[in-house]
Amino acid sequence: MDSTFDAELAVRDRYARAAQEREVALCCPVSYDPRLLQIIPDEIIERDYGCGDPSAFVREGDTVLDLGSGGGKICYIASQIVGSEGRVIGVDANDDMLALATKYRGEIGDRLGFHNVEFRKGRIQDLRLDLSLVDAYLDETPVRSAADLARLEAFCAEVRADRPLVADDSVDVVLSNCVLNLVRPEDKVRLFEEMFRVVRRGGRVAISDIVSDEDVPLEMQRDTDLWSGCISGAFREDAFLEAFDRAGFYGMEVVKRDEMPWRIVDGIEFRSVTVVAWKGKQGPCLERNQAVIYRGPWKKVIDDDGHVLERGKRMAVCDKTFGIYGREPYADQVVRVAPYDEIPLEEASQFDCRRTAVRDARETKGLDYHVTDLSGPECCEPGSDCC
Numbered sequence: 157m158d159s160t161f162d163a164e165l166a167v168r169d170r171y172a173r174a175a176q177e178r179e180v181a182l183c184c185p186v187s188y189d190p191r192l193l194q195i196i197p198d199e200i201i202e203r204d205y206g207c208g209d210p211s212a213f214v215r216e217g218d219t220v221l222d223l224g225s226g227g228g229k230i231c232y233i234a235s236q237i238v239g240s241e242g243r244v245i246g247v248d249a250n251d252d253m254l255a256l257a258t259k260y261r262g263e264i265g266d267r268l269g270f271h272n273v274e275f276r277k278g279r280i281q282d283l284r285l286d287l288s289l290v291d292a293y294l295d296e297t298p299v300r301s302a303a304d305l306a307r308l309e310a311f312c313a314e315v316r317a318d319r320p321l322v323a324d325d326s327v328d329v330v331l332s333n334c335v336l337n338l339v340r341p342e343d344k345v346r347l348f349e350e351m352f353r354v355v356r357r358g359g360r361v362a363i364s365d366i367v368s369d370e371d372v373p374l375e376m377q378r379d380t381d382l383w384s385g386c387i388s389g390a391f392r393e394d395a396f397l398e399a400f401d402r403a404g405f406y407g408m409e410v411v412k413r414d415e416m417p418w419r420i421v422d423g424i425e426f427r428s429v430t431v432v433a434w435k436g437k438q439g440p441c442l443e444r445n446q447a448v449i450y451r452g453p454w455k456k457v458i459d460d461d462g463h464v465l466e467r468g469k470r471m472a473v474c475d476k477t478f479g480i481y482g483r484e485p486y487a488d489q490v491v492r493v494a495p496y497d498e499i500p501l502e503e504a505s506q507f508d509c510r511r512t513a514v515r516d517a518r519e520t521k522g523l524d525y526h527v528t529d530l531s532g533p534e535c536c537e538p539g540s541d542c543c
Contacts, residue, residue, distance in 0.1 A: 208364025
């Protein structure tokens, strides 16, 4: 165990070497769409170090942010998916990886017929601070004293406030491929907060990373090779999902989990997972007489705000939740029941989302609803004997 261990330094040095020469130990076996790899130079493909394919959750026209973009492979894959109307931003703090990523940027854009990828220098746990601006400042104003250091810190604060590397609510989807585990333990909460900050309301994150089935002991966390090798900085798999929840995301879903461990160290299993989570549950809860019916198959489920949905029952929800359930990842699991007479937002009262209640059908239809209609819908083709 190294008592002077610095996780960030260990990662920087190892990935600087890996940008120059391929290191097989940093990779998990991953299958990518071969059609999307054809345009990417072999040098980038050979020096890509990932454990999943979060680009599978990118859509045409998206603004994409790839955290820890490395040599740029996921960025160039996403570039083709989002098309000319989309945009891809890669963020990495490693100069060697950034050099590799930008080396072919013009050539790839020319072949595609559009240029929609850019790379920015920054730490993924501090997406406000543009490190290229810090480098330029230090070239002109080296730090030689405590006073110089104070001026540098003031400059960094100004950059974060006025010229952020990635602005608030500016991207549709955040991707990351086997990078979150490399961030220092003391920075991991901030990392999730930063992901939440930059995603637009209604946007999402798709994160592939290595997780463990047990807590990683301190002696393993201070092993330089295990940390920089994407092992000992891993989240415990349930704590990984909890981190998204604490940051304010909802609808967390493990969309891929490798059955076989990638590595086993002292009985602890480390495997790749891909998690998708969404932003947009924040806001007021308003009563508009809406309900949802959970389709099943479970007898009851609980969402991230504590709403209990019982199979087959009209459960009362607020307007915000009603809207959320009409989108991914819930839309195909519930039937949304809107009121016959819509309550304008400006007339809506507060809804207590802490309670669980069945919505009476008369609340949806209205107490004065006394329609009788025995005709039924047109369910048969003319001339058929289906009824």
